[in-house]
Amino acid sequence: MKLFDVYPINDITIVKAKGSYVWDDRGEQYLDLYGGHAVISIGHTHPHWVKRIEDQLEKIAFYSNSVRIPLQQQMSDKLGKVSGKNDYQLFLCNSGAEANENALKLASFHNGRKKVVAFSRSFHGRTSLAVSATDNKNYIAPVNETDNVVFLPFNDEEALEGYFRENGEKISSVIIEGIQGVGGINVADDSFLRKIRSLCDEYGALYIADSVQCGYGRSGKFFSHDFAGVNADIYTMAKGMGNGFPVAGIIIAPHIKPKHFALGTTFGGNHLACSAALAVLEIIEEEKLMGNAVMVGKYLKDQLEDIPELKNVRGRGLMIGFDVPEELKDLKKNLLWNQKIFTGEAKPNVIRLLPSLALKKRDAEQFIESLKEEIEKILTGEKVHG
Numbered sequence: 001m002k003l004f005d006v007y008p009i010n011d012i013t014i015v016k017a018k019g020s021y022v023w024d025d026r027g028e029q030y031l032d033l034y035g036g037h038a039v040i041s042i043g044h045t046h047p048h049w050v051k052r053i054e055d056q057l058e059k060i061a062f063y064s065n066s067v068r069i070p071l072q073q074q075m076s077d078k079l080g081k082v083s084g085k086n087d088y089q090l091f092l093c094n095s096g097a098e099a100n101e102n103a104l105k106l107a108s109f110h111n112g113r114k115k116v117v118a119f120s121r122s123f124h125g126r127t128s129l130a131v132s133a134t135d136n137k138n139y140i141a142p143v144n145e146t147d148n149v150v151f152l153p154f155n156d157e158e159a160l161e162g163y164f165r166e167n168g169e170k171i172s173s174v175i176i177e178g179i180q181g182v183g184g185i186n187v188a189d190d191s192f193l194r195k196i197r198s199l200c201d202e203y204g205a206l207y208i209a210d211s212v213q214c215g216y217g218r219s220g221k222f223f224s225h226d227f228a229g230v231n232a233d234i235y236t237m238a239k240g241m242g243n244g245f246p247v248a249g250i251i252i253a254p255h256i257k258p259k260h261f262a263l264g265t266t267f268g269g270n271h272l273a274c275s276a277a278l279a280v281l282e283i284i285e286e287e288k289l290m291g292n293a294v295m296v297g298k299y300l301k302d303q304l305e306d307i308p309e310l311k312n313v314r315g316r317g318l319m320i321g322f323d324v325p326e327e328l329k330d331l332k333k334n335l336l337w338n339q340k341i342f343t344g345e346a347k348p349n350v351i352r353l354l355p356s357l358a359l360k361k362r363d364a365e366q367f368i369e370s371l372k373e374e375i376e377k378i379l380t381g382e383k384v385h386g
Contacts, residue, residue: 010336017044020356020363022342031363034342038181038213038319038354041240042283046358049243049279056275064266071274078281079251083222085235088251089258092269096212096238097125099248102263103234104129104173106252107206109262113172117163117205119154121183124175124210133175135183154186157195168203173233178224181213181354184346185314185321193228206233206256212248213319216240217284217357220294220317227316240357245276289357293317296359303368309375320353321346328378331371338377339370 012030016023020043022030032040042049056071063069072092080086093099104116118124118133125131131139132149150167152159164171174196180186200207209215209232214224216237221227223235233256238248248268267273284290297317304313304322311323324331332351335341344352355363 019043020359028340030336030340030342031366032342033353033355033359033367034344035240035354035356036244037239037344038218039239039242039244040356041216041218042243042280042287042289043356043358044244046243046279046283048283049276052275052279053245053272056271059271061272062267062270065264065269069269069271069274071271071278072269075274075278075281078278078285082281082285083251084226085231085251087254088235089254089256090249090251091263091265092247092249092273093265094246094267094273095125095248096236097127097130098265098268099212099236099238099250100124100130100133100175100208100210101127103208103210103236103250104133104175106234106250106256106263107173107208109259110206110256111172111204113170113205114148115167115170115172116149117160117171117174118149118151119176120151121154121180121186122151122175122177122210123180123182124177125212154180154183155189155192157192160192160195160199164199164203168199168205171203171205173206173208174200175208175210177210177212177214178227179214179219179316179319181319181352182346184350185319185352187314187316188225188228190228193225194230197228197230197232200233208232209235211235212238213354214316216280217290217293218317218319218354220290220297222290224316224319241280242273242276243280245273247273247277284357287358290317292359293357296361296364299361300353300364300368303364304371307372307375309379315353318353318355318357318359321350324349324351328375330378331374334374334378335370339374341367341370 013025014022015025020032022032076090120135122135124133132144132146135151178188196207209225211223233253235251241247313322344354
C-alpha cells in the first residue's frame, strides 16, 4: 500500500533526538529550530517527560472518559497555576484543529448564534468548521464552504468595528491567533485584541484565543494574547502541550456553563496524554522556560535585525519570522543541507523559527553564524545545494 502523498518532504530520516538536536539514519546531527512545527516545547526526549510516560505505561495507558481519571484533574490544576487562569474550565481533546472546532461549536451553543469572524492569513486547522475559518482556499473543500464565516483584515480595528455595527447581534465568536503561524508570524496588535474583547462584551459574542502555535509559553507569556492585558472567553491549545505526544484542549471562562453531551471525545484526556502534558507543565515551570524564551528570543531578534539582507524581523519570544528577498530564496534549503539546521517557512518568502523553549544561547549563536555564512555564500555566487 502506498502512503497518500499530502506533503512535499525532505529526504531525511530522523532516528534519534535530544534537546535541540536530531540525528538521521546516517548519524548526521542537525540543529532543530523548527521543533516539528512548534511542537517540541521542552526539548526532544526530555528525561522527566520520558519517565512520566514510561511509568504511566506500566500502569494503564488508556481507558475512556466514562470513568474518573485523576490525572486529568492533576493536569488541570497545574495548567491553571502555570497559565494564571485558575478559574477557567478544561476540556481535553487531541489536536489543534479539534480544539478550535470545539471552541467554535461551544461558542455557538452558548449564545445560539452562527456567525464567526476570522482574519486574513489565519490558520485554525483542517476539520470542518476550523478549516472554514482558515484563510486558504486550497484547504477548503466544497463541503466546508459556508456563509457563516467572514474574513476581516488582520489588525484593522475600523473594519472590525464596522462589521460589528452591522452584524453584531448575529456574531457568535471572533477567533484570532495571538501570533499567526502558518500565515507568516504576524503579531496581533495589543490594541486590536483589546478591541475584540470590548466588542465581544458589547454584543454578546465570545472571544476565542487560538493559542495552538503561539501558546504554551512560546511568546514569553503563557498565552501570547496575554500581552494585551485582557482575557479571552476560550483559549485553544495543542502543539507544545504534549511535546510530541498528541494532546490538545480548550480552557473555558467560568461564565460558560457545560451541558452534558454537547462536547465529547474518545481519546482526549487519556492517561498517557495527561502524563505527557503534566510533565511538560512541570518542566516549563521548574526550568523557567518562559524566561528562557524571552532571553534567547531577544538575542535572536536583535542579531537578525542587524543582518541587512533580512527584512521585517518580527515575533515574540521563540516564535520569530523574517522575510527573505528573492536573491536569497534558497536560504532555508541551504541552511538545512549545508549547515544541518532545520527551520520553518511560510509562503512565499518567510523563514520561521519555532525551536524548543529550552534552546540554549550557544545554539542560537551557532544559528546566527551559520545564517551569515550561507547569506554570504549566496551573494558571492557560491554553488547552491541541489
